[in-house]
Amino acid sequence: MDEKQIKELLDKRELWDYILHNELSKKHRGNIASKEVIFLCAVGRLVQNKKPYSFNCLVLSPSSSGKDHLVASVLKLFPRDDIEIFGRISAKALNYLHTIDEEKDYNYDGKIIYLKEIEEEILNNEVMKEFTSGEEEISKVAITRQKGAGVDVKEIRGHPEVFTTTATTIPNEEIRNRFNIIGLDLSAQQTEISFMDDEEEYSEDIKKYLSGLKSYDVKIPKKLFNFIKKSFPKNKIRYRRDFYKLLDFVKAIALFHGNKIADGDDYNRAKDIYMNAFSTCADIPLKDIDNRIVKVLENAEVPLSAKKITDELGGIISIQALYPHLRNLVVKEILDEVSDRIGGYVVNNYILSEEFKDKKPFKLPNYE
Numbered sequence: 001m002d003e004k005q006i007k008e009l010l011d012k013r014e015l016w017d018y019i020l021h022n023e024l025s026k027k028h029r030g031n032i033a034s035k036e037v038i039f040l041c042a043v044g045r046l047v048q049n050k051k052p053y054s055f056n057c058l059v060l061s062p063s064s065s066g067k068d069h070l071v072a073s074v075l076k077l078f079p080r081d082d083i084e085i086f087g088r089i090s091a092k093a094l095n096y097l098h099t100i101d102e103e104k105d106y107n108y109d110g111k112i113i114y115l116k117e118i119e120e121e122i123l124n125n126e127v128m129k130e131f132t133s134g135e136e137e138i139s140k141v142a143i144t145r146q147k148g149a150g151v152d153v154k155e156i157r158g159h160p161e162v163f164t165t166t167a168t169t170i171p172n173e174e175i176r177n178r179f180n181i182i183g184l185d186l187s188a189q190q191t192e193i194s195f196m197d198d199e200e201e202y203s204e205d206i207k208k209y210l211s212g213l214k215s216y217d218v219k220i221p222k223k224l225f226n227f228i229k230k231s232f233p234k235n236k237i238r239y240r241r242d243f244y245k246l247l248d249f250v251k252a253i254a255l256f257h258g259n260k261i262a263d264g265d266d267y268n269r270a271k272d273i274y275m276n277a278f279s280t281c282a283d284i285p286l287k288d289i290d291n292r293i294v295k296v297l298e299n300a301e302v303p304l305s306a307k308k309i310t311d312e313l314g315g316i317i318s319i320q321a322l323y324p325h326l327r328n329l330v331v332k333e334i335l336d337e338v339s340d341r342i343g344g345y346v347v348n349n350y351i352l353s354e355e356f357k358d359k360k361p362f363k364l365p366n367y368e
Contacts, residue, residue, distance in 0.1 A: 001203040013265060016256060019077070019206060026200035027073035028066070030193045033276040034059070034182050038074045038163070040273050041180065044252035045082070045110050045161045046215040052159045053241065054248035056132050058118075058179040059165040060285065065184050066194060067165040068116050075114060075163070077202055079211045085114045091121045094128070095141065100155040108158035110215050115164040123169055131162055132178035170284060173332060177241060181279035213258075218251035220262045224367065228267065233362045236355075242278070246364075249274045264367035271364040284332065289317060290325055294334065294352065303338050303349035326350055 001023075009015040020036055028035065037057065044055035059067040075083050089097075098106045108131070115122065122128065130139045141154050162179070171179065184190075220228075228250075232243050249270035254262035286294065296312045297304060304312070306326060310319045317325075329335040329350075336353045339346050 001205050003205055003208075006205055006209050010257065013257065015209075016253070016269065023077070023202060023206050024074060026202060027076065028070050028194075029196060030190045031066070031070055031185050034184055035070060035074060036273050037180055037182055037277045038071060039077075040249060040252050040270075041161060041163070042074060042078050042112065043210075043213065043256050044248060045112055046213055047218055047248060047251045047255055048109075048215055049217040050248045050251065051241075051244050052135055053132050053178040054245045055252070056162045056179045057164070057182055058123075058171060058175070059163075059182045059184065060171075061165075061167065061184040062186070063167040065167075065186060067167075067184055070184065071114060071163055071165060075112065077207055077210055078112075082110060083112045083114060085116070087116050089115060089122065091125050091127075094122060094125055095154060097127075098156060100138070100157055106157065108156060108160040111158070111160040113160045113162050115162065118164040118166050118169055120169050123164070123166075123171060123175055127156075128162065129174070129178075130156070131159055132175075134159065170286075176279065176284070177238065180277040181284070182277065213255065216255070216260060218254045218260055218262055220247060220250060224250075224262060224264060224267060227367055231365050246271065246274050249277075267367045271366075275364065284334075286334075290329060290334075292316075293322075293325060293329065294356075297335070297350065297352050303340070303351040305347055305349050309350065 006015060009018050020032065020039065024035055024039065038059075041055035041057050044050060047055075057071070059071060061067045072085075075085075096102070098108065100106075113131075127141050130141055137157060139156050139159075141156070171181065225247075228246065229243075232246065233239055250262045250267045253266040253270045254260070257266070259266070292313055293309060296309055300312070306319055306322055309326075310317065310322055313322075326335065326337075330337050333353050334356045335350045338349050338351060340349055341347075
Protein backbone atom coordinates (compact mmCIF):
# COMPACT_ATOMS: atom_id res chain seq x y z
CA MET A 1 0.00 0.00 0.00
CA ASP A 2 1.51 3.34 -1.06
CA GLU A 3 0.28 6.94 -1.09
CA LYS A 4 -1.09 6.65 -4.65
CA GLN A 5 -3.15 3.58 -3.76
CA ILE A 6 -4.44 5.29 -0.63
CA LYS A 7 -5.57 8.28 -2.67
CA GLU A 8 -7.31 6.03 -5.19
CA LEU A 9 -9.18 4.24 -2.42
CA LEU A 10 -10.01 7.55 -0.77
CA ASP A 11 -11.39 9.01 -4.01
CA LYS A 12 -13.62 5.94 -4.41
CA ARG A 13 -14.58 6.10 -0.73
CA GLU A 14 -13.19 2.62 -0.20
CA LEU A 15 -10.34 3.46 2.17
CA TRP A 16 -12.48 3.06 5.31
CA ASP A 17 -13.51 -0.47 4.34
CA TYR A 18 -9.97 -1.36 3.33
CA ILE A 19 -8.62 -0.36 6.75
CA LEU A 20 -11.47 -2.09 8.58
CA HIS A 21 -11.38 -5.40 6.73
CA ASN A 22 -7.76 -5.65 5.59
CA GLU A 23 -5.43 -3.50 7.64
CA LEU A 24 -6.95 -4.05 11.08
CA SER A 25 -7.16 -7.80 10.43
CA LYS A 26 -3.37 -7.93 10.49
CA LYS A 27 -3.55 -7.87 14.29
CA HIS A 28 -7.13 -8.78 15.23
CA ARG A 29 -9.51 -10.82 13.11
CA GLY A 30 -13.27 -10.70 13.38
CA ASN A 31 -15.32 -8.51 15.74
CA ILE A 32 -15.88 -6.21 12.77
CA ALA A 33 -18.77 -4.21 14.24
CA SER A 34 -16.98 -3.59 17.54
CA LYS A 35 -13.72 -2.83 15.78
CA GLU A 36 -15.42 -0.25 13.56
CA VAL A 37 -16.93 1.62 16.51
CA ILE A 38 -13.54 1.86 18.22
CA PHE A 39 -11.84 2.94 14.99
CA LEU A 40 -14.44 5.67 14.40
CA CYS A 41 -14.08 6.94 17.97
CA ALA A 42 -10.29 7.14 17.57
CA VAL A 43 -10.79 9.26 14.44
CA GLY A 44 -13.55 11.26 16.14
CA ARG A 45 -11.16 12.59 18.77
CA LEU A 46 -10.09 15.14 16.13
CA VAL A 47 -13.56 16.61 15.56
CA GLN A 48 -13.37 19.94 17.36
CA ASN A 49 -17.10 20.75 17.46
CA LYS A 50 -18.10 17.47 19.12
CA LYS A 51 -19.88 16.68 22.35
CA PRO A 52 -17.58 15.40 25.12
CA TYR A 53 -19.53 12.14 25.44
CA SER A 54 -19.67 11.07 21.78
CA PHE A 55 -16.45 9.10 21.35
CA ASN A 56 -15.79 7.42 24.71
CA CYS A 57 -15.73 3.61 24.54
CA LEU A 58 -16.38 0.99 27.21
CA VAL A 59 -15.76 -2.55 25.98
CA LEU A 60 -17.79 -4.79 28.27
CA SER A 61 -17.07 -8.49 27.73
CA PRO A 62 -16.07 -11.58 29.73
CA SER A 63 -12.49 -12.31 30.71
CA SER A 64 -10.30 -13.81 27.95
CA SER A 65 -12.66 -12.62 25.18
CA GLY A 66 -9.94 -10.47 23.60
CA LYS A 67 -11.25 -7.02 24.49
CA ASP A 68 -7.90 -5.46 25.42
CA HIS A 69 -6.22 -7.02 22.41
CA LEU A 70 -8.90 -5.53 20.16
CA VAL A 71 -8.62 -2.01 21.61
CA ALA A 72 -4.82 -2.07 21.59
CA SER A 73 -4.78 -3.34 18.01
CA VAL A 74 -6.92 -0.46 16.78
CA LEU A 75 -4.96 2.16 18.69
CA LYS A 76 -1.65 0.99 17.19
CA LEU A 77 -2.78 2.59 13.93
CA PHE A 78 -2.77 6.04 15.52
CA PRO A 79 0.03 8.35 16.72
CA ARG A 80 1.52 7.10 19.98
CA ASP A 81 1.87 10.64 21.31
CA ASP A 82 -1.92 11.04 21.27
CA ILE A 83 -2.55 7.96 23.45
CA GLU A 84 -1.84 7.16 27.09
CA ILE A 85 -2.28 3.57 28.26
CA PHE A 86 -2.65 2.50 31.88
CA GLY A 87 -2.85 -1.11 33.00
CA ARG A 88 -3.96 0.05 36.42
CA ILE A 89 -4.41 3.56 37.74
CA SER A 90 -5.70 4.67 41.11
CA ALA A 91 -8.45 7.21 41.58
CA LYS A 92 -5.92 9.53 43.21
CA ALA A 93 -3.50 9.30 40.26
CA LEU A 94 -6.33 10.01 37.82
CA ASN A 95 -7.24 13.09 39.84
CA TYR A 96 -3.76 14.54 39.52
CA LEU A 97 -2.98 13.49 35.94
CA HIS A 98 -1.84 16.43 33.72
CA THR A 99 -3.20 19.18 35.95
CA ILE A 100 -2.49 22.72 34.84
CA ASP A 101 -0.42 23.53 37.92
CA GLU A 102 1.92 20.65 37.03
CA GLU A 103 1.83 20.88 33.20
CA LYS A 104 0.55 24.33 32.28
CA ASP A 105 0.64 23.77 28.50
CA TYR A 106 -0.90 20.28 28.43
CA ASN A 107 -4.21 19.98 26.56
CA TYR A 108 -6.33 16.82 26.63
CA ASP A 109 -8.18 17.70 23.41
CA GLY A 110 -7.41 15.20 20.66
CA LYS A 111 -5.96 12.72 23.15
CA ILE A 112 -7.08 9.24 24.19
CA ILE A 113 -6.72 7.75 27.67
CA TYR A 114 -6.93 3.96 27.53
CA LEU A 115 -7.66 2.33 30.90
CA LYS A 116 -7.48 -1.45 30.96
CA GLU A 117 -9.88 -3.45 33.14
CA ILE A 118 -11.35 -0.40 34.83
CA GLU A 119 -12.57 -0.65 38.40
CA GLU A 120 -15.73 0.78 39.92
CA GLU A 121 -14.02 3.62 41.78
CA ILE A 122 -12.31 4.80 38.60
CA LEU A 123 -15.31 4.53 36.28
CA ASN A 124 -17.49 6.52 38.70
CA ASN A 125 -14.77 8.96 39.74
CA GLU A 126 -15.55 12.69 39.59
CA VAL A 127 -12.64 13.29 37.21
CA MET A 128 -14.04 10.65 34.86
CA LYS A 129 -17.38 12.43 34.91
CA GLU A 130 -15.66 15.71 34.09
CA PHE A 131 -13.65 14.12 31.25
CA THR A 132 -16.81 12.75 29.68
CA SER A 133 -19.40 15.48 30.21
CA GLY A 134 -18.15 19.03 30.67
CA GLU A 135 -17.76 21.36 27.71
CA GLU A 136 -15.65 24.07 29.34
CA GLU A 137 -12.07 24.51 28.14
CA ILE A 138 -10.80 24.52 31.73
CA SER A 139 -12.41 22.02 34.12
CA LYS A 140 -12.12 22.15 37.89
CA VAL A 141 -12.28 19.20 40.26
CA ALA A 142 -12.40 19.53 44.06
CA ILE A 143 -10.43 16.76 45.80
CA THR A 144 -10.87 16.20 49.53
CA ARG A 145 -7.58 15.72 51.37
CA GLN A 146 -7.13 12.95 53.89
CA LYS A 147 -7.81 13.40 57.60
CA GLY A 148 -9.82 16.60 57.17
CA ALA A 149 -6.88 18.57 55.80
CA GLY A 150 -9.05 20.60 53.46
CA VAL A 151 -9.71 20.51 49.73
CA ASP A 152 -7.48 20.69 46.66
CA VAL A 153 -8.96 22.31 43.56
CA LYS A 154 -7.29 20.96 40.44
CA GLU A 155 -7.72 22.26 36.91
CA ILE A 156 -7.34 20.40 33.63
CA ARG A 157 -7.46 21.73 30.08
CA GLY A 158 -9.53 20.03 27.41
CA HIS A 159 -11.31 16.68 27.31
CA PRO A 160 -9.76 13.36 26.24
CA GLU A 161 -11.64 10.45 24.77
CA VAL A 162 -11.70 7.63 27.32
CA PHE A 163 -11.33 4.06 26.07
CA THR A 164 -11.64 1.34 28.66
CA THR A 165 -12.41 -2.34 29.13
CA THR A 166 -13.98 -4.41 31.86
CA ALA A 167 -15.33 -7.87 32.54
CA THR A 168 -16.90 -7.12 35.93
CA THR A 169 -17.54 -3.40 36.45
CA ILE A 170 -21.17 -2.56 35.68
CA PRO A 171 -21.70 1.03 34.48
CA ASN A 172 -24.51 2.99 36.06
CA GLU A 173 -27.00 4.96 33.97
CA GLU A 174 -24.94 8.16 34.14
CA ILE A 175 -21.86 6.41 32.77
CA ARG A 176 -23.87 4.59 30.09
CA ASN A 177 -24.98 7.98 28.81
CA ARG A 178 -21.35 9.04 28.40
CA PHE A 179 -19.87 5.94 26.78
CA ASN A 180 -20.43 3.78 23.76
CA ILE A 181 -20.99 0.38 25.40
CA ILE A 182 -19.39 -2.23 23.15
CA GLY A 183 -19.72 -6.01 23.37
CA LEU A 184 -17.70 -8.65 21.57
CA ASP A 185 -18.67 -11.67 19.50
CA LEU A 186 -18.47 -14.68 21.84
CA SER A 187 -19.31 -17.32 19.24
CA ALA A 188 -17.23 -20.39 18.41
CA GLN A 189 -16.76 -18.98 14.91
CA GLN A 190 -15.13 -15.84 16.32
CA THR A 191 -12.91 -17.98 18.51
CA GLU A 192 -11.78 -19.96 15.48
CA ILE A 193 -10.93 -16.94 13.33
CA SER A 194 -9.04 -15.35 16.21
CA PHE A 195 -6.40 -18.10 16.01
CA MET A 196 -3.49 -16.49 14.14
CA ASP A 197 0.06 -17.55 13.30
CA ASP A 198 1.68 -14.18 13.66
CA GLU A 199 0.45 -10.63 13.68
CA GLU A 200 1.61 -8.46 10.79
CA GLU A 201 2.88 -4.91 10.94
CA TYR A 202 0.54 -2.17 9.81
CA SER A 203 1.25 -0.29 6.61
CA GLU A 204 3.38 2.76 7.36
CA ASP A 205 1.54 4.67 4.63
CA ILE A 206 -1.82 3.94 6.26
CA LYS A 207 -0.45 5.06 9.61
CA LYS A 208 0.98 8.17 7.97
CA TYR A 209 -2.41 9.01 6.46
CA LEU A 210 -4.15 8.66 9.82
CA SER A 211 -1.48 10.65 11.65
CA GLY A 212 -1.88 13.38 9.02
CA LEU A 213 -5.59 13.88 9.68
CA LYS A 214 -6.21 17.45 10.81
CA SER A 215 -8.35 18.52 13.73
CA TYR A 216 -11.11 20.96 12.80
CA ASP A 217 -14.82 21.76 12.97
CA VAL A 218 -17.08 19.78 10.64
CA LYS A 219 -20.31 21.30 9.40
CA ILE A 220 -23.49 19.36 8.63
CA PRO A 221 -25.47 21.13 5.89
CA LYS A 222 -28.99 22.26 6.74
CA LYS A 223 -30.65 19.85 4.31
CA LEU A 224 -28.82 16.84 5.77
CA PHE A 225 -29.41 18.07 9.32
CA ASN A 226 -33.14 18.39 8.68
CA PHE A 227 -33.25 14.88 7.21
CA ILE A 228 -31.52 13.41 10.27
CA LYS A 229 -33.71 15.44 12.61
CA LYS A 230 -36.89 14.25 10.91
CA SER A 231 -35.75 10.61 10.89
CA PHE A 232 -34.53 10.44 14.49
CA PRO A 233 -36.96 9.14 17.17
CA LYS A 234 -38.20 11.56 19.78
CA ASN A 235 -40.15 9.43 22.26
CA LYS A 236 -37.46 9.12 24.95
CA ILE A 237 -35.57 11.77 26.89
CA ARG A 238 -32.22 10.01 26.29
CA TYR A 239 -32.59 10.67 22.56
CA ARG A 240 -31.84 14.34 23.20
CA ARG A 241 -28.26 13.28 23.86
CA ASP A 242 -28.17 10.39 21.39
CA PHE A 243 -29.15 12.68 18.51
CA TYR A 244 -26.01 14.77 18.92
CA LYS A 245 -23.87 11.68 19.19
CA LEU A 246 -25.14 10.57 15.78
CA LEU A 247 -24.27 13.99 14.35
CA ASP A 248 -20.75 13.62 15.75
CA PHE A 249 -20.39 10.17 14.16
CA VAL A 250 -21.28 11.77 10.82
CA LYS A 251 -18.66 14.46 11.42
CA ALA A 252 -16.00 11.82 12.18
CA ILE A 253 -16.60 10.05 8.87
CA ALA A 254 -16.37 13.37 7.01
CA LEU A 255 -13.12 14.25 8.78
CA PHE A 256 -11.64 10.86 7.89
CA HIS A 257 -12.23 11.68 4.21
CA GLY A 258 -10.65 15.11 4.64
CA ASN A 259 -13.93 17.03 4.37
CA LYS A 260 -15.08 19.98 6.47
CA ILE A 261 -18.67 19.64 5.25
CA ALA A 262 -20.44 16.30 5.74
CA ASP A 263 -22.62 14.73 3.05
CA GLY A 264 -25.19 11.95 2.68
CA ASP A 265 -22.53 9.28 2.17
CA ASP A 266 -20.95 10.25 5.49
CA TYR A 267 -24.34 9.90 7.18
CA ASN A 268 -25.11 6.53 5.56
CA ARG A 269 -21.85 5.07 6.85
CA ALA A 270 -22.08 6.73 10.25
CA LYS A 271 -25.67 5.70 11.04
CA ASP A 272 -24.83 1.98 10.68
CA ILE A 273 -21.84 2.32 13.00
CA TYR A 274 -23.96 4.37 15.36
CA MET A 275 -26.56 1.60 15.62
CA ASN A 276 -23.80 -0.91 16.41
CA ALA A 277 -22.68 1.41 19.21
CA PHE A 278 -26.22 2.04 20.46
CA SER A 279 -26.91 0.23 23.72
CA THR A 280 -29.86 -0.09 26.04
CA CYS A 281 -30.15 -1.40 29.57
CA ALA A 282 -30.67 -4.87 28.02
CA ASP A 283 -27.01 -4.85 26.93
CA ILE A 284 -25.66 -4.51 30.47
CA PRO A 285 -24.63 -7.81 32.12
CA LEU A 286 -26.29 -8.56 35.44
CA LYS A 287 -25.43 -10.46 38.58
CA ASP A 288 -26.84 -13.97 38.87
CA ILE A 289 -29.66 -13.05 41.26
CA ASP A 290 -30.66 -10.10 39.06
CA ASN A 291 -30.76 -12.37 36.01
CA ARG A 292 -33.04 -14.71 37.95
CA ILE A 293 -35.38 -11.83 38.85
CA VAL A 294 -35.53 -10.75 35.21
CA LYS A 295 -36.25 -14.33 34.12
CA VAL A 296 -39.14 -14.61 36.59
CA LEU A 297 -40.69 -11.41 35.22
CA GLU A 298 -40.11 -12.49 31.61
CA ASN A 299 -42.03 -15.69 32.29
CA ALA A 300 -44.81 -13.91 34.17
CA GLU A 301 -45.42 -11.13 31.60
CA VAL A 302 -47.49 -9.29 34.23
CA PRO A 303 -46.49 -7.12 37.22
CA LEU A 304 -45.49 -9.11 40.30
CA SER A 305 -45.11 -8.07 43.93
CA ALA A 306 -41.86 -8.60 45.79
CA LYS A 307 -43.55 -11.39 47.75
CA LYS A 308 -44.60 -13.16 44.54
CA ILE A 309 -41.10 -12.77 43.03
CA THR A 310 -39.59 -14.28 46.20
CA ASP A 311 -41.96 -17.24 45.93
CA GLU A 312 -41.13 -17.74 42.24
CA LEU A 313 -37.40 -17.71 43.10
CA GLY A 314 -38.00 -20.71 45.33
CA GLY A 315 -36.91 -19.08 48.57
CA ILE A 316 -33.26 -18.57 47.55
CA ILE A 317 -33.44 -14.97 48.84
CA SER A 318 -35.48 -13.33 51.58
CA ILE A 319 -37.90 -10.55 50.76
CA GLN A 320 -35.79 -8.13 52.82
CA ALA A 321 -32.70 -9.01 50.77
CA LEU A 322 -34.68 -8.84 47.53
CA TYR A 323 -35.74 -5.20 47.86
CA PRO A 324 -32.24 -3.67 47.24
CA HIS A 325 -31.97 -5.72 44.04
CA LEU A 326 -35.38 -4.55 42.87
CA ARG A 327 -34.50 -0.91 43.60
CA ASN A 328 -31.21 -1.29 41.72
CA LEU A 329 -32.97 -2.78 38.69
CA VAL A 330 -35.47 0.09 38.72
CA VAL A 331 -32.63 2.64 38.83
CA LYS A 332 -31.00 0.89 35.86
CA GLU A 333 -34.33 1.17 34.00
CA ILE A 334 -34.55 -2.61 33.64
CA LEU A 335 -37.70 -2.76 35.77
CA ASP A 336 -40.64 -0.42 36.16
CA GLU A 337 -42.31 -0.05 39.53
CA VAL A 338 -46.09 0.24 39.45
CA SER A 339 -48.40 0.81 42.38
CA ASP A 340 -51.67 -1.00 43.01
CA ARG A 341 -54.17 -0.33 45.77
CA ILE A 342 -55.57 -3.41 47.49
CA GLY A 343 -58.12 -2.54 50.13
CA GLY A 344 -56.57 0.24 52.20
CA TYR A 345 -52.99 -0.65 51.26
CA VAL A 346 -50.69 0.36 48.39
CA VAL A 347 -48.68 -2.53 46.96
CA ASN A 348 -45.68 -1.98 44.68
CA ASN A 349 -45.41 -4.40 41.78
CA TYR A 350 -42.59 -4.85 39.29
CA ILE A 351 -42.53 -5.43 35.54
CA LEU A 352 -39.86 -5.40 32.85
CA SER A 353 -39.42 -1.92 31.35
CA GLU A 354 -40.25 -1.24 27.72
CA GLU A 355 -36.64 -0.20 27.11
CA PHE A 356 -35.39 -3.56 28.36
CA LYS A 357 -37.82 -5.46 26.15
CA ASP A 358 -37.12 -3.23 23.13
CA LYS A 359 -33.61 -4.48 22.28
CA LYS A 360 -33.38 -2.59 18.95
CA PRO A 361 -35.64 0.39 19.47
CA PHE A 362 -35.45 2.04 16.06
CA LYS A 363 -33.94 2.03 12.58
CA LEU A 364 -32.48 4.95 10.66
CA PRO A 365 -33.21 5.35 6.95
CA ASN A 366 -30.61 5.85 4.23
CA TYR A 367 -30.07 9.30 2.79
CA GLU A 368 -30.83 9.11 -0.90
